[in-house]
Amino acid sequence: MYMKSRLVRARNADGRFTFGASGEAEVVSARGRGSGGQGFMSGAGETELHLQRRRILERRSRLLSQIEEVRRTRALHRAARKRHGAVGNQRLTTVAVVGYTNAGKSTLVSALSNSDLYSDSRLFATLDPRLKSVILPSGRKVLLSDTVGFISDLPIQLVQAFHATLEEVVEADLLLHVIDSTAPNLEEHRTTVLQVLQQIGVSEEKLQNMVEVWNKIDYEDEELDAGRYLDEGEYDDDANDDASHSSVEEDPGTSSLTSVEDGEGCVEEGLKIEEEDPLSDGWLLSEEDQEMEEDKWLESLNGQEQSHASNDLTTAQKILKTQAEQGPHLKISALTGVGLQELLELIDGRLKTEDDKFKRQNAVEPGFYDRKWRPPRDEDADMAV
Numbered sequence: 001m002y003m004k005s006r007l008v009r010a011r012n013a014d015g016r017f018t019f020g021a022s023g024e025a026e027v028v029s030a031r032g033r034g035s036g037g038q039g040f041m042s043g044a045g046e047t048e049l050h051l052q053r054r055r056i057l058e059r060r061s062r063l064l065s066q067i068e069e070v071r072r073t074r075a076l077h078r079a080a081r082k083r084h085g086a087v088g089n090q091r092l093t094t095v096a097v098v099g100y101t102n103a104g105k106s107t108l109v110s111a112l113s114n115s116d117l118y119s120d121s122r123l124f125a126t127l128d129p130r131l132k133s134v135i136l137p138s139g140r141k142v143l144l145s146d147t148v149g150f151i152s153d154l155p156i157q158l159v160q161a162f163h164a165t166l167e168e169v170v171e172a173d174l175l176l177h178v179i180d181s182t183a184p185n186l187e188e189h190r191t192t193v194l195q196v197l198q199q200i201g202v203s204e205e206k207l208q209n210m211v212e213v214w215n216k217i218d219y220e221d222e223e224l225d226a227g228r229y230l231d232e233g234e235y236d237d238d239a240n241d242d243a244s245h246s247s248v249e250e251d252p253g254t255s256s257l258t259s260v261e262d263g264e265g266c267v268e269e270g271l272k273i274e275e276e277d278p279l280s281d282g283w284l285l286s287e288e289d290q291e292m293e294e295d296k297w298l299e300s301l302n303g304q305e306q307s308h309a310s311n312d313l314t315t316a317q318k319i320l321k322t323q324a325e326q327g328p329h330l331k332i333s334a335l336t337g338v339g340l341q342e343l344l345e346l347i348d349g350r351l352k353t354e355d356d357k358f359k360r361q362n363a364v365e366p367g368f369y370d371r372k373w374r375p376p377r378d379e380d381a382d383m384a385v
């Protein structure tokens, strides 16, 4: 269902940056300007360069219009759900499943929605393929919304695409954070997810209320078994390099944006970023003057992001502390079904707490309805003036 393409960047013999799908020879200037901007703009190279630029600009506008389309479709879907999704006077609750890429979000959403026990596939089956209806133990129906995987060091140009797909998260009633319990840098992933959630505008209250589950608990068991064998000297160090463990490279210089949905399917884009230039900016730019201006803008934006990030970290730490205080994490296996019933009970409970909180906030004081309406007295009228 997904189509994956990878954009890789490298420096060619002239010291210019090149981009291409899986290392092909698509070349574009990013930062490697020639002296006075003229160096590689002359001779036979000029036509080729212009051609490449035009292609990139076309691709850029195609991507931007796709993003706009996603936004529009999502907004329409949300509006439709609000109109038709109401049961009685109550609209359907949405639970957004978030987490680092490869955590097992999609596996979990399908496990819950494909099970006869929990799912009700009649609702919205055609409205949005990523929205699944699930029945909680209390009988309450909720919509589970699968989301794109989060990653660290999201290139700044991709933030816009990311926002388009995550507006759903901001509007969700409850967030379910899926963590890959087998990931060696689990804490880093957790913090990244919290930071991204904050950056896209999720309220602190919603973050505090987020349900966090540790997935792939079955794998942990395997790991423990492997550890035992290791102790007995039956496996060498390579035993830990299980290819099935993760399909995502842990190369620190690699970052991949997943799933920019276009309403019918998903288009995946990846960007190989050179470590020396983590912003990887410039590849969408056209004229050199514009490049200079945008470089400056990106640098200042990056500065803001950095200071934002340090603020976020303290808030993220606060939230992590609250999460820790809420007791041990629920451990599940989306693959084998372990812990899923408990998870649904937990979601049920958390939503009920939210409902009660909402009711309390909107409750009128006792005796309110006993009061009788009376015409304003003269003093009241004087006060009003």
Ligand SMILES: Nc1nc2c(ncn2[C@@H]2O[C@H](COP(=O)(O)OP(=O)(O)OP(=O)(O)O)[C@@H](O)[C@H]2O)c(=O)[nH]1
Pocket (backbone or CB within 6 Å): 099, 100, 101, 102, 103, 104, 105, 106, 107, 108, 147, 148, 149, 150, 215, 216, 217, 218, 219, 247, 258, 259, 332, 333, 334, 335, 336
């Ligand atoms: N052992 C084990 N593997 C799991 C479990 N859940 C998911 N996986 C595997 O982990 C990999 C990633 O699962 P996905 O459900 O695609 O992860 P995701 O979070 O949706 O990934 P993105 O959409 O890329 O962010 C797949 O190979 C799954 O089979 C689990 O409970 N146990």
Ligand SMILES: [Mg+2]
Pocket (backbone or CB within 6 Å): 105, 106, 107, 146, 147, 149
């Ligand atoms: Mg997924």
